Amino acid sequence: MSEETTTGLSHNKLAMWVFLGSECLLFGALISTYLLYRNKFYDGPAPGDIFDIPFTSVSSFVLLMSSLTMVLALSALQKGDIRNNRLWLLTTALLGAVFIGGQVYEFTTFIREGLGYTTSPFSSAFFTLTGFHGVHVSLGIVMIMSLLISSYRGKLTKKNTETVEIIGLYWHFVDVVWIIIFTVIYLVPNPTS
Amino acid sequence: MTDTMSEETPTEEQRPLGVYTRPKGGNGWRDWVTTVDHKKIGILYGAAALFFFIIGGIEALLIRLQLATPNGTVLGAEMYNQVFTMHGITMIFLAAMPLAAAFANYLIPLQIGARDVAFPRLNAMSFWVFLAGGIFINLSWLLGGAPDGGWFGYAPNSGIVFSPSVGMDFYAIGLQITGIASLVSAINLTVTILNMRAPGMTLFKMPVFTWMLFVVQLLLVFAMPVIAVALFLLMFSRQFGANFFNTEMGADPLLWQHLFWIFGHPEVYILILPSFGIISEVIPTFSRKPIFGYDFMVFSGIAIGFMGWGVWAHHMFASGIGPLSVAAFSISTMFIAVPTGVKILNWIATMWGGRVKFSAPMLFSVGVISMFTIGGLSGVTHALSPADTQQTDTYYVVAHFHYVIFGGIIFGLFAGLYFWWPKVFGHMLDEKMGKINFWVMLVGFNMTFGPMHVLGLQGMSRRIDTYSPGFGFEAWNMVATIGSFIIALSVLIFLINVVVSVKRAKGQPPCPPDPWDARSLEWITPNPTPEHNFDEIPTVESLDEFWHRKWGTDDEGQIVRVATAEEVCQDGTATGVHLPSPSYWPLIFAIGLPFLGLGLIFNLWLTLPGAILIVVSLYAWIFEPVDDPDGPHGEHHSDKEEVSQEASDV
Amino acid sequence: MSTSETRTEDHEDHEDHEDHEHPSDQKYMQIALLLAVITAAEVATYFVHIGPALIPTLMVMMVVKFFIVAAWFMHLRFDSKMFTRFFVAGIVLAVSVYFIFLTVFEFWTKG
Numbered sequence: 001m002s003e004e005t006t007t008g009l010s011h012n013k014l015a016m017w018v019f020l021g022s023e024c025l026l027f028g029a030l031i032s033t034y035l036l037y038r039n040k041f042y043d044g045p046a047p048g049d050i051f052d053i054p055f056t057s058v059s060s061f062v063l064l065m066s067s068l069t070m071v072l073a074l075s076a077l078q079k080g081d082i083r084n085n086r087l088w089l090l091t092t093a094l095l096g097a098v099f100i101g102g103q104v105y106e107f108t109t110f111i112r113e114g115l116g117y118t119t120s121p122f123s124s125a126f127f128t129l130t131g132f133h134g135v136h137v138s139l140g141i142v143m144i145m146s147l148l149i150s151s152y153r154g155k156l157t158k159k160n161t162e163t164v165e166i167i168g169l170y171w172h173f174v175d176v177v178w179i180i181i182f183t184v185i186y187l188v189p190n191p192t193s
Numbered sequence: 194m195t196d197t198m199s200e201e202t203p204t205e206e207q208r209p210l211g212v213y214t215r216p217k218g219g220n221g222w223r224d225w226v227t228t229v230d231h232k233k234i235g236i237l238y239g240a241a242a243l244f245f246f247i248i249g250g251i252e253a254l255l256i257r258l259q260l261a262t263p264n265g266t267v268l269g270a271e272m273y274n275q276v277f278t279m280h281g282i283t284m285i286f287l288a289a290m291p292l293a294a295a296f297a298n299y300l301i302p303l304q305i306g307a308r309d310v311a312f313p314r315l316n317a318m319s320f321w322v323f324l325a326g327g328i329f330i331n332l333s334w335l336l337g338g339a340p341d342g343g344w345f346g347y348a349p350n351s352g353i354v355f356s357p358s359v360g361m362d363f364y365a366i367g368l369q370i371t372g373i374a375s376l377v378s379a380i381n382l383t384v385t386i387l388n389m390r391a392p393g394m395t396l397f398k399m400p401v402f403t404w405m406l407f408v409v410q411l412l413l414v415f416a417m418p419v420i421a422v423a424l425f426l427l428m429f430s431r432q433f434g435a436n437f438f439n440t441e442m443g444a445d446p447l448l449w450q451h452l453f454w455i456f457g458h459p460e461v462y463i464l465i466l467p468s469f470g471i472i473s474e475v476i477p478t479f480s481r482k483p484i485f486g487y488d489f490m491v492f493s494g495i496a497i498g499f500m501g502w503g504v505w506a507h508h509m510f511a512s513g514i515g516p517l518s519v520a521a522f523s524i525s526t527m528f529i530a531v532p533t534g535v536k537i538l539n540w541i542a543t544m545w546g547g548r549v550k551f552s553a554p555m556l557f558s559v560g561v562i563s564m565f566t567i568g569g570l571s572g573v574t575h576a577l578s579p580a581d582t583q584q585t586d587t588y589y590v591v592a593h594f595h596y597v598i599f600g601g602i603i604f605g606l607f608a609g610l611y612f613w614w615p616k617v618f619g620h621m622l623d624e625k626m627g628k629i630n631f632w633v634m635l636v637g638f639n640m641t642f643g644p645m646h647v648l649g650l651q652g653m654s655r656r657i658d659t660y661s662p663g664f665g666f667e668a669w670n671m672v673a674t675i676g677s678f679i680i681a682l683s684v685l686i687f688l689i690n691v692v693v694s695v696k697r698a699k700g701q702p703p704c705p706p707d708p709w710d711a712r713s714l715e716w717i718t719p720n721p722t723p724e725h726n727f728d729e730i731p732t733v734e735s736l737d738e739f740w741h742r743k744w745g746t747d748d749e750g751q752i753v754r755v756a757t758a759e760e761v762c763q764d765g766t767a768t769g770v771h772l773p774s775p776s777y778w779p780l781i782f783a784i785g786l787p788f789l790g791l792g793l794i795f796n797l798w799l800t801l802p803g804a805i806l807i808v809v810s811l812y813a814w815i816f817e818p819v820d821d822p823d824g825p826h827g828e829h830h831s832d833k834e835e836v837s838q839e840a841s842d843v
Numbered sequence: 844m845s846t847s848e849t850r851t852e853d854h855e856d857h858e859d860h861e862d863h864e865h866p867s868d869q870k871y872m873q874i875a876l877l878l879a880v881i882t883a884a885e886v887a888t889y890f891v892h893i894g895p896a897l898i899p900t901l902m903v904m905m906v907v908k909f910f911i912v913a914a915w916f917m918h919l920r921f922d923s924k925m926f927t928r929f930f931v932a933g934i935v936l937a938v939s940v941y942f943i944f945l946t947v948f949e950f951w952t953k954g
Binding site: 387411415445447451455503504506514515518 | 923932933936939940943944946947948949
């Protein structure tokens with residue numbers, strides 16, 4: 001991008017950061033809603049009864065490591081290393097997919113154990129919060145796959161590092177949101193029935 | 194996402210997928226639906242907003258007809274609920290906000306010396322998405338009933354139990370759609386203001402209008418996600434049976450009110466600050482003085498924006514949030530009156546000792562100062578929570594917020610329409626009719642909403658569809674109804690003014706530059722603004738740059754004219770300025786959204802065409818060549834056409 | 844794109860965002876290792892009971908992880924302060940508004 005900007009910053013990157021600032025309020029509202037309702041489990045299972053901490057720890061770890069692979073993908077592209085860039089992008093998408101797979105497994109297990117979306121205010125808030133996060137991760141995977149496709153069409157080169165960086169910012173943001181969700185929703189001792 | 198990010202020259206890789214060519218500019222409707230020109234988008238916003246303003250006005254007249262006499266029969270109770278709900282939604286989300294967006298889109302790039310916004314296609318998308326959302330919400334009239342839970346949509350009244358028609362579904366999804374438009378537009382304009390200022394245009398040389406709109410964009414960026422969550426919770430509750438507001442299961446319906454007003458109070462400032470910005474341009478121009486206390490003006494605007502986040506629960510004093518919360522929010526609400534008072538004082542001080550010329554824009558601006566002050570004072574009476582307990586849900590509140598919204602916002606927007614009309618369309622609106630427009634509107638406005646103070650204090654509750662005779666409500670209600678038709682007359686006068694002025698201007702040369710002896714940079718371009726805005730991007734040396742190019746001081750310190758407007762203004766004849774190419778995809782993306790909404794409400798299959806339109810348009814957008822390969826290329830190679838990220842996130 | 848080429852004379856935020864060396868891959872791996880260790884410690888609190896210090900400990904570890912990712916992986920350490928400002932504005936606003944929100948609901952005492 002050759003356009004000179006007043007601040008010297010690129011439009012795209014600035015826009016992404018403004019957007020991420022906005023997203024803080026979105027997830028803040030969802031997390032607060034969940035906190036408000038975490039002990040409103042009515043007749044259904046309580047969070048303390050149903051959360052599988054070891055399982056969620058593994059998928060949290062997977063998502064955390066996908067941040068590493070994302071930054072390595074960017075680093076490879078900055079060096080003009082297309083091969084490693086593709087490798088790390090693919091790894092990131094796969095790790096993201098593993099996380100989503102884990103979430104699908106978690107949701108189906110919960111439903112089997114009697115925690116449906118409409119079971120209680122707690123269940124509605126829980127599925128909404130983690131579902132929103134899951135949708136964000138999925139969108140990230142779609143974007144990374146799009147990057148990969150254009151890479152294989154020969155269009156993702158060193159001069160596009162900023163694109164990878166911006167999608168990376170989004171990806172890391174989704175990761176830090178999960179860092180908060182993992183602690184606040186899962187690890188902080190939860191009410192049991 | 195990737196391919197078009199590079200600025201490949203159009204010679205190589207002309208058409209990345211071999212199929213997408215960009216539409217060419219041209220004349221007629223095709224030009225308008227594919228435009229990415231911020232000025233045309235501004236005009237589109239303005240036209241759509243005025244259209245919805247008239248719809249909302251008709252709804253207001255229906256309300257007033259119903260309430261003109263006791264036991265009114267014009268509307269039934271159910272219809273009344275829908276009409277007053279839609280009146281609020283239409284006026285706030287479909288008239289006032291987009292009219293402000295019209296001014297923002299048209300003027301911000303011009304005031305900061307830019308040729309367009311940072312993301313022209315996203316800008317077009319914002320408009321079309323807003324329009325799609327507006328049409329979507331209004332479709333509810335035909336498809337099973339309009340929303341009937343109030344524009345505030347309080348739970349659990351907005352739930353499926355108390356509002357079984359599809360109306361509130363249209364509300365939840367429709368406002369979500371217009372919310373996307375607001376958020377994208379806010380990010381776009383934030384980046385524009387930060388990144389695209391002309392050389393020398395530091396933040397503190399920006400006109401107050403641009404500053405106020407900047408604060409508005411930041412408020413939108415941070416407030417829209419909150420209403421988005423609230424609307425999602427409502428939508429999931431209604432569509433999928435979620436229990437966010439189900440009191441039987443221990444949920445707290447106050448959750449909705451909190452989320453709604455955490456958004457809703459910044460929203461109040463989102464609505465009012467554009468008007469403050471407009472009159473901060475108009476008053477100095479017509480007082481022939483610089484704005485008094487520019488820094489105070491800017492910082493009070495920022496302070497209002499900031500403090501607006503800490504007062505939301507004053508909308509909920511009567512909802513049982515506890516004495517401590519009430520006391521805290523009562524105090525913070527009184528504090529926010531301070532920066533607002535600073536502004537009022539500064540406008541008056543700007544006029545003080547000036548050679549004030551009461552042209553139509555100035556009349557409307559003075560109208561804002563006086564009417565908004567009345568609304569502000571009745572607002573202070575709400576901040577006192579014991580008094581508020583008496584006033585809650587009475588017509589006193591209706592009177593208050595109409596003095597703020599109509600007196601503060603609509604008057605300000607009309608001031609802007611009269612002020613910038615020659616800039617946009619190249620001819621003046623009739624001055625005499627403008628003045629009549631103002632006085633009729635002022636009289637009608639005060640007749641309509643002034644009596645509501647009395648009605649409220651007498652105990653007439655709001656949102657009721659009728660009242661019985663014998664409570665002393667009859668006379669004042671009749672006055673208010675007559676007043677509302679006088680307002681309608683004033684709007685009619687405005688429309689006639691437009692028609693007459695357009696007719697008169699036909700075949701005439703455009704009006705000369707600088708009809709008002711104005712101060713800021715947009716007037717350096719000829720009227721109407723040429724497509725490329727500036728022949729040459731000006732270098733800015735001072736606040737009120739344009740004025741300083743026309744006026745200087747002589748040896749004795751007297752202000753003297755150093756150049757005529759004709760000498761200072763550009764003539765708009767530059768050629769070869771490269772502009773962003775038009776695009777179909779913003780419109781096609783926007784068309785997809787209402788289908789998603791209809792699908793969620795009626796039949797999931799309908800989401801399929803919606804989703805296809807959205808996905809196809811997004812990818813086509815991304816792979817669209819940066820420039821029209823066949824388009825002309827000038828010396829100014831503008832690469833503002835970047836694909837931006839959030840387009841795929843929303 | 845390299846931002847260093849796009850500077851203009853009149854820009855106001857004189858941040859040092861040019862020509863910074865990006866951290867090496869090695870550095871990134873070390874950071875990830877640190878994150879992994881903290882995560883392990885977090886998970887350990889589920890199995891090892893540490894009494895009333897639990898929630899403060901968890902919060903501290905969460906915040907540390909958050910800032911490490913933001914500073915290193917999201918490059919805020921090296922990038923323009925403008926980006927940090929927007930992000931911090933969002934975080935501070937969200938934390939304070941929702942803190943008040945939960946306080947009004949008496950979450951801290953009854954929740």
